[in-house]
Amino acid sequence: MPKLSEAAKQERQERILAGARRCFARFGYEGATVARLEAEIGISRGAIFNWFPSKEALFLELASQENTRLLELIVAEGYEGFVHAVAKEDADWLAVYLEFGRRLRASAELRERWLRLAPPEVQERTRRWIVEAQERGELRADLEPDEIGKFLGVVFDGMVTQRALGFEAPPPDLVVALVRDALGGQSAPRAT
Amino acid sequence: MPKLSEAAKQERQERILAGARRCFARFGYEGATVARLEAEIGISRGAIFNWFPSKEALFLELASQENTRLLELIVAEGYEGFVHAVAKEDADWLAVYLEFGRRLRASAELRERWLRLAPPEVQERTRRWIVEAQERGELRADLEPDEIGKFLGVVFDGMVTQRALGFEAPPPDLVVALVRDALGGQSAPRAT
Numbered sequence: 574m575p576k577l578s579e580a581a582k583q584e585r586q587e588r589i590l591a592g593a594r595r596c597f598a599r600f601g602y603e604g605a606t607v608a609r610l611e612a613e614i615g616i617s618r619g620a621i622f623n624w625f626p627s628k629e630a631l632f633l634e635l636a637s638q639e640n641t642r643l644l645e646l647i648v649a650e651g652y653e654g655f656v657h658a659v660a661k662e663d664a665d666w667l668a669v670y671l672e673f674g675r676r677l678r679a680s681a682e683l684r685e686r687w688l689r690l691a692p693p694e695v696q697e698r699t700r701r702w703i704v705e706a707q708e709r710g711e712l713r714a715d716l717e718p719d720e721i722g723k724f725l726g727v728v729f730d731g732m733v734t735q736r737a738l739g740f741e742a743p744p745p746d747l748v749v750a751l752v753r754d755a756l757g758g759q760s761a762p763r764a765t
Numbered sequence: 766m767p768k769l770s771e772a773a774k775q776e777r778q779e780r781i782l783a784g785a786r787r788c789f790a791r792f793g794y795e796g797a798t799v800a801r802l803e804a805e806i807g808i809s810r811g812a813i814f815n816w817f818p819s820k821e822a823l824f825l826e827l828a829s830q831e832n833t834r835l836l837e838l839i840v841a842e843g844y845e846g847f848v849h850a851v852a853k854e855d856a857d858w859l860a861v862y863l864e865f866g867r868r869l870r871a872s873a874e875l876r877e878r879w880l881r882l883a884p885p886e887v888q889e890r891t892r893r894w895i896v897e898a899q900e901r902g903e904l905r906a907d908l909e910p911d912e913i914g915k916f917l918g919v920v921f922d923g924m925v926t927q928r929a930l931g932f933e934a935p936p937p938d939l940v941v942a943l944v945r946d947a948l949g950g951q952s953a954p955r956a957t
Contacts, residue, residue, distance in 0.1 A: 678860055
């Protein structure tokens with residue numbers, strides 16, 4: 574195999590990941606066979622698995638990128654950004670998460686990895702965002718940052734599940750307003 | 766087949782449903798084959814399907830009973846009761862819901878039926894409970910009852926999903942306190 578420049582390597586990896594995402598969204602996690610991955614990505618299995626050792630590794634890399642993106646969205650735009658992002662996300666792709674959930678359920682080791690999908694510095698940045706929003710009075714200060722994170726997690730997972738199952742999730746503006754009433758500090762006026 | 770009294774009929778149906786629930790929780794929805802249902806229930810397939818036309822009908826009847834029970838819990842104890850019930854529910858059984866979700870996703874007709882699982886009078890009683898709690902000042906009056914129901918649905922589905930995937934959902938008391946802050950009326954003091 575000829576040596577690839579760094580830029581070409583990255584381009585190749587991105588092409589593989591973009592194709593894998595389309596394939597997962599179209600056929601589901603189990604349905605995304607190696608033959609279908611090859612067809613959608615347009616690269617042979619040998620070349621695909623040269624970069625990612627398995628289908629699971631491909632999916633986890635996609636989930637890691639998405640997780641990172643969503644956490645960075647929280648830092649940049651607050652939970653409003655996150656709620657709106659989930660409301661706009663492709664439902665077919667969200668359904669892959671639920672399908673993959675069977676594997677999480679079956680393996681404590683995989684659940685541990687799942688909780689650490691985003692790089693530690695991104696997780697730390699999100700935690701710091703919560704602490705600073707508490708200091709600014711935008712998030713209530715009488716809860717631990719971790720408690721705030723857990724409640725947000727429940728709301729996000731609820732929206733993801735409803736959309737993944739094909740139901741209409743409530744309008745994002747309603748969810749944002751009620752989360753603000755639950756988690757907002759003194760400077761966050763109650764939604765009307 | 767000998768004629769059964771009404772009591773015997775009901776006893777038979779309850780036995781079938783209880784065995785089916787154990788079988789679903791143990792093997793998952795897809796894994797609950799007819800042979801396993803027979804073994805767990807202790808009744809032949811002919812006799813089982815005499816009462817319930819299909820595996821799907823069996824599961825929908827179980828889901829309908831559970832849905833009805835949870836809605837009645839809301840009427841009796843408020844969303845506190847519901848949140849605590851989900852926190853205590855067998856995670857193996859909750860996982861069957863997520864697995865069944867693939868079918869919901871694939872069929873708009875099934876999603877419609879799913880939304881009407883509980884009898885209309887139970888759904889109406891739940892709606893009336895929301896309206897009356899608004900009148901008593903326990904739930905905020907500046908939202909439509911339907912908006913309150915939808916937000917509760919997101920929180921419940923988030924808890925169900927986290928537990929079904931094997932993660933630890935946040936403590937129910939935390940969820941209840943934050944839902945109260947989001948949805949409580951004037952007479953609901955903010956949690957501290």
